[in-house]
Amino acid sequence: MVGIVNVTDYVDVYGLANPWTEFNNLAFTTDPTIPAPNQGPGAAARWLFTPSYYVLGEVSDANGEPGNPVKAFQNLFSDGEYFRYIEFGWIGSWENRYSDNIHVTAWQVDDREEAQVDGGWGVAFSFSRKVLERWLPFLRGGYSDGGGSPVERSVSAGVGYQVNDRNDYIGFGANWGRPSEGSTGDQVRNQYTLETYFRWQVLPQVQIVPSIQLILDPALNPSVDNLWVPSLRVRAAF
Numbered sequence: 001m002v003g004i005v006n007v008t009d010y011v012d013v014y015g016l017a018n019p020w021t022e023f024n025n026l027a028f029t030t031d032p033t034i035p036a037p038n039q040g041p042g043a044a045a046r047w048l049f050t051p052s053y054y055v056l057g058e059v060s061d062a063n064g065e066p067g068n069p070v071k072a073f074q075n076l077f078s079d080g081e082y083f084r085y086i087e088f089g090w091i092g093s094w095e096n097r098y099s100d101n102i103h104v105t106a107w108q109v110d111d112r113e114e115a116q117v118d119g120g121w122g123v124a125f126s127f128s129r130k131v132l133e134r135w136l137p138f139l140r141g142g143y144s145d146g147g148g149s150p151v152e153r154s155v156s157a158g159v160g161y162q163v164n165d166r167n168d169y170i171g172f173g174a175n176w177g178r179p180s181e182g183s184t185g186d187q188v189r190n191q192y193t194l195e196t197y198f199r200w201q202v203l204p205q206v207q208i209v210p211s212i213q214l215i216l217d218p219a220l221n222p223s224v225d226n227l228w229v230p231s232l233r234v235r236a237a238f
Contacts, residue, residue: 004069005042007060011085011107014128015099015136016160016171024211024231025195027175028158031124032151033142034107037083040064040072048094056087062109081110092129099130109147120147136160138173144180153178169199179219192216209233 001010012031016022019029026032042060049055062081065072075081089103104125111119122144130136140156158173175193197211213229221227 001044003041004039004066004072005044005058005060006039007036007042007058007064007083010044010046010056010058011036011087012103012105012124012126012140012142013098014101014126014138014140015130016128016138016158016173017098020233020235021169021199021207021209022160022171023173023195023197024229024233025173025175025193025213027154027156027177027193028173028195031105031126031140031142031154032177033122033144033149033154034085034105034124035083035109035120035144035148035150037062037109038064039066041069041076042083048091051094052090052092054089054091056089057085059084062112063115079113081112083107083109096130099128099136102127102129107147112148115148117148118146120145120149122147122149134162136162149180151177152180167199167201170196171199172196177219189217189219189222191219205236205238207233207235207237209235 008030017029023029040061044058046054046056060083061076062083063075085105085107087103087105091097092100106123108121109119124142126140128138137159142154144152154177156173156175160171162169173195177191179188181188193215195213197209200208202208210232215227218227
């Protein structure tokens, strides 16, 4: 893949990462320790060197500007500030490459002078494996050292369950995160996030996805102890 690349379409992906049909909170749809840039110029490649093992790598502009692709390409060569990662992983089969997926990701990002963000690096781990045809448990974690990551440490665990053959689905996730001082200042406290959702396949082309989140000790709102976040998504695909 070469062109305008969305980094989160490739890095640290697993079976319940789709924000349109699964979780709402970024703690579960991505890894919050990875400071993935916005869409911008880059190149990504994946090599499946055996039927089950792969290596994936990418180099992208660390200052992605999806609203101005011309300027983004100019910045790519004038600034020379890049986001890079390499991922080694195992898949059960090509058809189930997202659900049956175990991988380790290492990333690095350069200093961003105009944004005034220091560079950094980090590692992430992800495990998801379908069991008994309908269950999809997952365990994910990450560590970052700088780079503008909003979270320095993160551990997520949960499970998805396919209710029936009509594609109705239930998901539950729990996350612990330690925010970085750069995103919350000196008053750093651990944040805990719980989320559950139900994906209702009303028609073959229409899904309704209600969800509820409970955020304990929200890092960006130290004046409260918990926050409830209900949501409702409706998706039509033809």
